[in-house]
Amino acid sequence: MAATTTSRASLNLLLLRRSPPKFPHNAKFFSSSSHFRPSSFSKSYPCPIWSSSFSFCLPPRSTSTSTSLPFRHFSSSPPSMSSAVSAAVSDSLVSDDTLSSNPLLQDFDFPPFDSVDAAHVRPGIRALLQQLEVELEELEKSVEPTWPKLVEPLEKIVDRLTVVWGMIHHLKGVKDSPELRAAIEDVQPEKVKFQLRLGQSKPIYNAFKAIRESPDWLSLSEARQRLVEAQIKEAVLIGIALDGEKREEFNKIEQELEKLSHKFSENVLDATKKFEKLITDKKEIEGLPPSALGLFAQAAVSKGHENATAENGPWIITLDAPSYIPVMQHAKNRALREEICRVYISRASSGDLDNTAIIDQILKLRLEKAKLLGYNNYAEVSMAMKMATVEKAAELLEKLRSASWAPAVQDMEDLKSFAKDQGAAEADSLTHWDTTFWSERLRESKYDINEEELRPYFSLPKVMDGLFSLAKTLFGIDIEPADGVAPVWNSDVRFYRVKDSSGNPIAYFYFDPYSRPSEKRGGAWMDEVVSRSRVMAQKGTSVRLPVAHMVCNQTPPVGDKPSLMTFREVETVFHEFGHALQHMLTKQDEGLVAGIRNVEWDAVELPSQFMENWCYHRDTLMSIAKHYQTGETLPEEVYKKLLAARTFRAGSISLRQLKFASIDLELHTTYIPGGPESIYDVDRRISVKTQVIPPLPEDRFLCGFSHIFAGGYAAGYYSYKWAEVLSADAFSAFEDAGLDDIKAVKETGQRFRDTVLALGGGKAPLKVFIEFRGREPSPEPLLRHNGLLAASA
Secondary structure (H helix, E strand, O other): OOOOOOOHHHHHHOOOOOOOOOOOOOOOOOOOOOOOOOOOOOOOEEEEEOOOOOOEEOOOOOOOOOOOOOOOOOOOOOOOHHHHHHHHHHOOOOOHHHHHOOHHHOOOOOOOOOOOOHHHHHHHHHHHHHHHHHHHHHHHHHOOOOHHHHHHHHHHHHHHHHHHHHHHHHHHHHOOOHHHHHHHHHHHHHHHHHHHHHHOOHHHHHHHHHHHHOOOHHHOOHHHHHHHHHHHHHHHHOOOOOOHHHHHHHHHHHHHHHHHHHHHHHHHHHHHHHOOEEEOOHHHHOOOOHHHHHHHHHHHHHOOOOOOEOOOEOEEEOOOHHHHHHHHHHOOOHHHHHHHHHHHHOOOOOHHHOOHHHHHHHHHHHHHHHHHOOOOOHHHHHHOOOOOOHHHHHHHHHHHHHHHHHHHHHHHHHHHHHHHHOOOOOHHHOOHHHHHHHHHHHHHHHHOOOHHHHHHHOEHHHHHHHHHHHHHHHHOOEEEEOOOOOOOOOOOOEEEEEEOOOOOEEEEEEEEEEOOOOOOOOOEEEEEEEOOEOOOOOOOOOOEOOEEEEEEEEOOOOOOOOOEOOHHHHHHHHHHHHHHHHHHOOOOOOHHHOOOOOOOHHHOOHHHHHHHHHHHOHHHHHHHOEOOOOOOEOOHHHHHHHHHHHHOOHHHHHHHHHHHHHHHHHHOOOOOOOOOOOHHHHHHHHHHHHOOOOOOOOOOHHHHOHHHHOOOOOOOOOHHHHHHHHHHHHHHHHHHHOOOOHHHHHHHHHHHHHHHHOOHHHOOHHHHHHHHHOOOOOOHHHHHHOOOOOOOO
């Protein structure tokens, strides 16, 4: 994910393989007659990172449905900031000098990430909110149902808030501290109060309705019509129709949901940071590769064991992905795997960091919110802004589940048989801490591929060079380093400039690649810093250029070696870059529907998942797979093995994602908070049909399921599979054109850029897809790519 959509509520308020499958090739999940509404809830699109326990994206921030401000765009020259300073001084004890030097209130070209600290948050946010309240009152008095008198001033207000709040929330995700948490917690209720005030403004709502009902409606561009319709829909979902006690109750729910989602996220981070296992006996970590031992020793050095080395230790294992995953994949010590696994699946489920009660309260409040708005359940609220309906989402999940179940069962039988052949004592009783280890051994045996031996071929600099070369081939853009142009929050962060074929800058982006478990959230995500916008253009320019940030948590450099990536880490970078491309290559000038804004949530993963396919394209892979010491290209036979291994355990991998999507949907449709079933009862019930090995009694993965309890994926996790159908079909257009035909690839890439990447939220995603593909989506390419359907003749 990470990505963001924006419209009034979201802009202001949100300020958020073996047997043929039984799957009809002509299934009409995406038919134009299906439920299709304007969308733009705020969101950040955190994205998938491999985990042997479960695989999903971890969000960078909390997002209650409509009140969480995405950290996205800055104003190149925020207007009237001095007025904000003056207003704050008159009502506070903060000195004029203190506020005038506050980096949150100063003009800038790029956010001053390097100079913002916790001490700036309280005075800066309060000063800004006072000034924005004045501007909102002025807008309400003068508003008219025209673009210059409604949309443009509204966008300026929202832009001011999103830039400042965006800076501090981004820093909370990548440079967390107790002081920053406390400061944000103090001002968050005030920020949410203003957002609710803005989102529930009847003068603004009535002006949008007047535009919709005016005789000039049909003369508006499709993008402007989409924007207006989204504003009206979201205003309803944010309680515009509620009065008196009901509105007061709704607003209390929104405030509480915001607070709970932040606390959930903090508990997950703190529980992850809390666990450390010091190992001094090398026998305990037999089987682990040098790259992991180097990382563990580096962690030990950072904790005061200054003489720690990869060879002799001591070593520290944490629950951070680059540490946890190698243990589950390679540690021969079964007891160690069991210990780490049990701790991981029970994160944030005990003591002061227990998220159980928080989950219960979140689900209770979401249901109450849905009832206030006139819906039966929260899933209906969520689907109101998506392509799918609850019924169509459930139908897709069941079709994919039935296609994946038998292959997943066979996967487990294959694993047991292989383990038995290897003389494993646990062969007949493989469990959760065995499957990843034996899967890796089977993959090595079957395809003669050792992921650790591939790392030297995937150094971060080469991967980025190859990725940028692919972007030039497909989309006609050039990407160059621009380090030093913009302030950064950590010395490892890179800054890049994107140019068109004429050499003109069209976008910028930050890239924060490495894991920093002491201060940075887990997972990977992309988000806006600023969107393309005509309204927010500087004097002398016609449009403000978009800026994005990509954040990953991959293996950092060890010693004098560059970051040597796993193949899955390579896929993750490609995925996040796909999100960034849709944000950066938009041609929409209406800021509220540009790039990733106003794109239906269940379509926004299309570009990201599309880009992952190129990791398996021969020319692309060979361009990035260069040995970091010798420069040798990955051997051809190894590439062929990688390609063959692509569908390895595809049924199991698919089933795991389907479990997460299914439990998410169940908790937000039929589950009754405080009823006879607990959330863990629901998990076990769903697992009967989605998990070949039943969950352990102490499995509390829900307590770490940040996507749905601290991110924007509540009743929306199905979106990954929904968008995967779209992305696989989109890539099949390149296969149809001929992947070895460079001219055809460039032509198809340009068409993809001109539709999927350029049109943003200004056109309904089904229409965008049809414009690119020439027809509605088909699930067949996804099943074929996953090895769950024989390739068509």
